[in-house]
Structure formats: C-alpha cells, structure tokens
Amino acid sequence: RKEVEQDPGPFNVPEGATVAFNCTYSNSASQSFFWYRQDCRKEPKLLMSVYSSGNEDGRFTAQLNRASQYISLLIRDSKLSDSATYLCVVNIAFGNQFYFGTGTSLTVIP
C-alpha cells in the first residue's frame, strides 16, 4: 500500500471555479503535512503546511483530519496561474522520511 495516495486527476476547471483536492496517508505516526506545487517538471515548491486546526492562505485552504488520515486542499476563485501539479507530502517522525503523493494535475481554463 502506498504511504500517500492522491487522485491524479486531471482536473480541468474554468477560471473562478472552486476546486478541492484530497489526499490520504497510511501511517498514523505521520507528524507533519504539506502541499507542494510543481510546474512542468520543475522543482516542487512549498504551497502551504497543513496544521491540525486547518489553515488558510489567501485563496487556499488546507485541512487535516488525523482520525481519517486525510488531507485536503481547497482553491477558491481559480486563476490561470494556478495550473500546475499539486503534491501532497507527509513527513514521518519530524525530519526523517518524507513521502510524496503522485500529484494531482490542475488546468484552469480561460
């Protein structure tokens, strides 16, 4: 079983739409959680960390449900520039191994 599973998509949404991505992880000992963004086989870049209480950064909202071992990312008012692959990342035991989901592809259409 994969440590981190994501719906690969692709998600094709019109500008201004709201889109949600989900991710599940298998190791209950997982300590920290992140969403990264990757453009066109370039290096991944941190979009946001995911806190237990949920957190928001502008149009982006991340949620963590430890009981269900589930992480989500909500993007509101999608922009063309949001088109990318979104990677769910889980860190086991702080600073040790990181596990990446295979990524969810998003294309925002004019």
Next chain:
Amino acid sequence: EAQVTQNPRYLITVTGKKLTVTCSQNMNHEYMSWYRQDPGLGLRQIYYSMNVEVTDKGDVPEGYKVSRKEKRNFPLILESPSPNQTSLYFCASSLFTSKREDSYNEQFFGPGTRLTVL
C-alpha cells in the same frame, strides 16, 4: 540568494560508468535529501541526511550511495548506473527541527538533474 544547486542539470551516460551528481545548499540546513521522480510514481526518497556524517536510506536506495562530509554538500553517487536509473533527480534541504506544526520542515529543492542511462 538562498538556494540549492545541482550539477549537472542534464546527463546522458552508458551502463556501468560511474557518475556523481553534486548538490550544494547555502542556507546552513542540517537536513538534505535526494529524490527521484518517475511518471506515475511521483517523487521517491533515495537517501537523506540529518547532519554531517549522518545518512540513512529512504524508500529506494538500491544502486545509489551518498556522503555528507560537509554540511553544505550532499553528492549522489551511482557506482554502476543501469537503464532503470534513468530519471529526474532532485536534491532538497531543510532545517531539522522537532517543532510541531510549523513550516520549519519546508524542503527547498534544487532545479533537478535529468539523467539518461543508455
């Protein structure tokens, strides 16, 4: 400028010819890591290091070696490359902290090395 650098960016080689991909960071990070990215499989961790002279295997260490003699450098060594090691490789670094629920574990990635083994 804070950054992670990798060299070379592109490499085509032949089976069995030893190669080294260098990685260097200028952020004084304790933690460094190597990943490979393959279609449909995502990024998979090869090796990681929590400090100088401390390295550990990730998910897919077979066929790779690393060393961490200095804090800033973390080279990836392929002693005898094979075609199944053709991939996109990323080096990353971060602070090492046990602090809960913050972005201190944010990893900064290098630009990637595209390796083809014929």
